[in-house]
Amino acid sequence: MKRTFREIILTFSLCLIATFGFTQSKEIKIEFLGNCGLYLTDGTTNIYTDFPYKSGAHGYMEFDESELDSIRENSIFIFTHKHSDHYSEKNIKKVIKEKGGKKYGSWNIEELENLKKLVPNFSVQVFKTKHKWSSKHYSYLITWHNKKIFLSGDTESAETIGTIKNIDWAFVPYWVLLDAKENDIKIDAKMFGVYHLATVQIPSAKENYDEIENIRPMVEKGEKITIELQTE
Known part of the structure; x- marks a missing residue:
């Protein structure tokens, strides 16, 4: 398979981390970038999920062009699917051309699963999930430094997340919580981040969830x- 020079550099960099070790912070930091977009870092490895998307797509959140400039070099980009409020071919091409890095999604799932060989204390479990507007939709369970982070994406059902135990943070749209309640599905998560809210939904989300300690x-x-890591 033909590989670009930037992909080779990214793989080499990850191999150096895996081989020689690294100095990391004692926490995983997660920043919300709008819609289902997240930036995750342990101080060494930088991961973006469902970002960059198309700003303002389908009436969802917008971001300034300058936010693309702040993306870290040689990052990992993971996408649940290719709808424009989650993924922008134009933006990701621009970022990878200027910053390096590699994107993962439905087109290279096996490579995504094999990241565990390159990134220390890291793995991704892949779930093909239902989204009525996309035939290729995936949800992910990232296990990083023994912390479990579930990324739901746009799936409408709580069926998959209901099978997973001991999640530290579950990032889900509100309709997954509604589906779990309606179908009596127990979600075993310490904390929930309810994302992918349209502007008109934000007031009711605050009203419904602000007083719930783990949502x-x-x-x-x-x-x-911030997810605190156990001291080894």
């Missing part, structure tokens, strides 16, 4: 979450 509505781009 955090993601309503402002730039919001940050």
Whole structure:
């Protein structure tokens, strides 16, 4: 398979981390980038999920062009599917051309699963999930430094997440929580980040979830979450 020079550099960089070790922070930081977009870092490896998308697509959140300039070099980009409020071919091409890195999604699932060989203390479990507007939709369970982070994407059903145990953070749209309630599905998660809210849904999300201790509505781009890691 033909590989670009930037892809070779990214793989080489990840191999160096895996081989020689690294100095990491004692936490995983997660920043909300709008819609289902998240930026995750342990201080060494940088991961973007469902970002960059097309700003303002389908009436969802917008972002300034300058936010693309702030993306870290040689990052990992993971996409649940290719709808424009989750994925922009134009934007991701621009970012990878200027910053390096590699994108993962329905087109290279096996490579995504094999990232565990390159990134220390990291793995991705892949679930093909239902989304009535997309035949190729995936949800992901990232296990990183023994912390479990579930990324739901646009799936309408709580069926998949209901089978997973001991999730530290579950990022889900509100309709997954509704589906779980309606179908009596128990979601085993310590914390929930409710994302992919349209502007008109934000007031009711705040009203419904702000007083619930383990549910955090993601309503402002730039919001940050910190997951403390156990000291080894």
